[in-house]
Amino acid sequence: MLHVTLQRLLQGVGPSREAIYWKHGIFTWDDLEKFLTSQKELFPNEPKQYQEHLSCISKAKSAFEAKDAAYFASLLDRRDYYRIPLSFQEKTIFLDIETTGLSRYYDVVTLVGWYYQDKYNAFIRGGDESPLISALSDARVVITFNGSLFDLPFLREAFVNIPIPPVHIDLRFLAKRAQLSGGQKVIEEKLGFKRPDNLIDIKGESAPILWHQYRRGNLDALKLLIEYNYYDILGMKFIFDEAVKIINKDRAIPLHIYKNLPQFFNKKELTSIKMGRLNYFLNEKNLPSFKGATGPAITLKHLHITQPSLLKIVGIDLSGSEERPSGWCLLTGTEAITRTIGSDKELISATLETRPHLVSIDSPLSLPRGRISVFDDDPGRHKFGIMRDCERLLKKRGINVYPALIPSMQKLTARGIRLAAYFRSQGIPVIESYPGAAQDIMGIPRKRASLSMLCEGLGEFGVRGPFLREQLTHDEIDAITSSVVGVFFWSGKFEALGSEVEEALIIPDLQADTTNWSNRKIIGISGHIAAGKTTLARYFETQGYHYTRYSMVLTTMMGSLGKEVTRPKLQEFGNQVNQGLGQRGLCRKLLKTLPEKGNIVIDGLRFPDDHAFWVEVFGPAFSHIHIDASMELRRLRFENRESSPMSFEEAEAHPVEKQVASLHALAHHVLTNEKSFQNLYSDTDHLISHSLLRSQCQ
Incomplete structure (x- = not known):
């Protein structure tokens, strides 16, 4: 159809001007050349424009002879690309792929079927890709259904430097121009394309199942997948022909032009498979048994x-x-x-x-x-x-x-x-x-x-x-x-x-590097007031652990608000944060201050939410130690170290301390701190040396 395509051949010639030319009997490039020659005699003072027009026609003829589809793609509006394969039938390839799913990120191409130069062929994953590469290299036009979003991006992901033909026609969009909307099967049904009975109920989501069955030794499943792919391509050929007819009628293409246009679909291809190209392919090709892992990608x-x-x-x-x-x-x-x-x-x-x-x-x-x-x-x-x-x-x-x-x-x-x-x-x-x-x-x-x-x-x-x-x-x-x-x-x-x-x-994430996740240790320490949390946490600091505590975040927040920091005010502010921002919000603020690598000790877990949060962040690397001491001993320690007017009972009864007792049952390890610091350190060294600082079921 290219030799009767006049729009964009000359500057200023669009669909309307092309229709006027046709109306006046100017159908081909030769007709246009004769017309321009007659115009030259009428307007002898414009030789430059005349030569430019003749040059454009000459370039088009040369490109046509060379089957330079890319030239015509640069010339035409994308909406009219369908004219290119009508002139280069022998250089047009219909292509359809099957995959394990819809995600190029996670899924793979299992089969690529194509119809080229009156022959169907297919690449099966793990097989020889050279026939596919050869066909694509030789073709000038590729036709797909939804290939812009699916087939071609998948192919580029699956094959390095795959030679996609310069002109691509996506039938999904061409069909819309012909007022045909929906998926390929829906459009086929509207146009009267009939598939064999054994394929009627097979949908796109069935293709991954057939591939999985083939991987498990079912060669018939592969044959059915190939047959399904073959009829997808036949359906595409049928849709292309019908869409072109509708578009040409709507565009008022002269009758003698569109009635003589070539067609890609052959009705004989819908007869028994024994008479079709598929049988030729299956007989010619010795389908291989699947080689490779048959189960999940990881176990x-x-x-x-x-x-x-x-x-x-x-x-x-x-x-x-x-x-x-x-x-x-x-x-x-x-x-x-x-x-x-x-x-x-x-x-x-x-x-x-x-x-x-x-x-x-x-x-x-x-x-x-x-x-x-x-x-x-x-x-x-x-x-x-x-x-x-x-x-x-x-x-x-x-x-x-x-x-x-x-x-x-x-x-x-x-x-x-x-x-x-x-x-x-x-x-x-x-x-x-x-x-x-x-x-x-x-x-x-x-x-x-x-x-x-x-x-x-x-x-x-x-x-x-x-x-x-x-x-x-x-x-x-x-x-x-x-x-x-x-x-x-x-x-x-x-x-x-x-x-x-x-x-x-x-x-x-099958490729995740688990080195940091597996090798670091994150210690969370809980306990009642004056049980020895900070003493224990500071000891871990001497062992190379990064030290942090919730009160550091609270102190920073209070400082930014201009608030004085004392134990009573810190407790009260912590309670306000817990009720407002929430304990998980406070945990997130603390998390932002932590190094990405290395061991860490977190002082001052007070809520079950704290325990849950750090397991969610660090998984089995997180170990929770709860430290116990008698109330009498804790009171004595509190009174000896605190200069605050708040009494031990008041500090102990504060809302931020109310859930500390519940952490005893959640902790992976419980240490009793009622003797000397050296005894506490010795117990801690025992935990470290026996590599028990991993999450355990209590």
Whole structure:
């Protein structure tokens, strides 16, 4: 069609001028050349413009002979690129890829099918890529469906310096010009394209399942995947032809032009496969059995959990309402026990009873920055939106995730935040997980694709339990995956997505360097007034630990407000901060002051939230020591060291000290400090020398 394309060939010639030329019988470049020659005789004083016009026509003819598609792409508006393959049929390639998922960040290309020069071919992951590279190098035009966002970016990620043809036509957008909207299968149905019966129910999400089945030795699954890909390409050829017909009619292309245009689709290709190009490909190619790892990208034993007792993690696939059961899982070592639970009260009771190291909840556990409520009447709704930073990042990576505050998620988010706050108030660390993203990263199918293959993948990962023998709800299976995310967290093989003002979403990171996570020690010290917290913490400082304490942050905050710092005022200000900013807010302020590497000792834990926070930040590197002493001895120490008018009883009864006693049960180690400092130091040296300063189950 290029030889009858006149727009943009000469300066000032657009679609309207082209239509006028056609109306006056000027259809081809030769017709235009004759017309310009006649104009030269009428306007002999403009020889320069005449020569420029002839030069443009000459360049177009030369480019046409050389099949220089890039030249015409530079000449035409992108909307008219469809004219290029109509003139370069033998240099046009139709291409479609299959992948393990939608994320270029985590998923891989499994199959690339293409139709070029009347022949179908396919690259299978792990095979010879040279035929694909050769075809793409020779082609001048590539046609895809949604290839701008999917196929071509995936190919560039999968193959180094892959030679993408200079002209790309994305049928998704070409079809829209023809008033055909929707996905490829929807458009095919509108246009009357029929697939074989065995392919009618196969959707895009089935392709990863077929690949997983092939990896496990099912060669028929690979054949079906190839057949599915083949008909995707036939459908693309059909859509291109039909869209061009509609566009040309709408553009009033002269009848004798568009009726003689070539077509890419051949009706015979829809007959029995035995007569089609697919059968030729399958017969010609000896399809290989899969070679390589067949299971998940990583297994439980490769996470190297260093834990003196069996790691216990509770995973919860939370529902938005107590009326609908949530999936609940206790993962103890490798053994997963699941159930469904309705109410918050039951969830809390079941979880507290297990005394887990960690709770992993599949639910948003924080609001987007700036938001103060989950509901749309929040005054910050329009300014701060409904999506958190972690969700934006996952979207950017190609992982489908719901914004935390769309209407259907609001009650779930509120429930998740409420439960997490309660668990933390009991000293139980909580992380937010997203099973779907974890499954993608681990290389196992999601439940939507195949619940049975998801269970199989979890088993291959190394989890054991009734789910491998019995049919469980999908909520329970996702709860297992949530608990598995907790294992990734504990091992250090994780990525925390989010910002400083939002709680992090934890996802597996198979490439994470765990050296710093595994080798450092973070000590938190709690105890009643005058039990010896600071004495012990300062001793750790002499052993090379970076020393810090909560009161340092409070002192800085008071100083910035011009407040005098005394023990009574420090206690009172700390209580105000706890009630206003919240204890987690104070913990975050303290965290900002800490070095990124090396051992640390934190003096003055007073709330169960403190314990939960530091486990969430440092995982098994955090060890909590609670120091005890009798009240009589503590009173004596207090009176000997304090010049404050506040009595021991008043200091002990202050609200900031009320929850200290509960930290005794949460601590990983309890030391009694009723003898000399040397005895305390000796007990501490014993802990250090026996490498017991790791999180343990009490």
